[in-house]
Ligand SMILES: Nc1ncnc2c1ncn2[C@@H]1O[C@H](COP(=O)(O)OP(=O)(O)OP(=O)(O)O)[C@@H](O)[C@H]1O
């Protein structure tokens with residue numbers, strides 16, 4: 001199990017979300033965030049005063065996935081979020097120790113995605129590798 005944290009341009013959110021949905025990744029947490037990368041922010045002139053703006057508005061996605069979804073989720077995010085200019089964002093991939101579905105008490109790989117029944121079916125179809 002992995003946790004994918006992706007920081008993207010807000011205007012690319014819809015494309016990224018639609019792309020992920022097409023790949024079968026439906027569950028995500030979306031946060032409005034601010035941040036800066038290697039350019040350390042930017043400057044802006046307001047009423048003749050040059051002001052340093054250190055933080056850009058970005059959108060962060062938290063996506064917990066089973067192993068078989070990691071690569072396609074990353075590829076989809078990169079493809080849908082890229083403009084080729086600086087500030088396109090970054091993707092962090094973290095090991096995920098556990099996941100607990102509060103409604104049912106399920107844990108681990110069964111709790112991340114769809115229902116256990118769905119997961120069992122996918123396993124039978126040999127689609128999913130955990
Ligand atoms: N090392 C980092 N740690 C945490 N967050 C980061 C890091 N690098 C980038 N971010 C987040 O990603 C956002 C977008 O980063 P950005 O795409 O500008 O990265 P970059 O390294 O400056 O690359 P580029 O030169 O293409 O702009 C930042 O505003 C920040 O929120």
Ligand SMILES: [Mg+2]
Nearest residue numbers: 037038039087
């Ligand atoms: Mg940058």
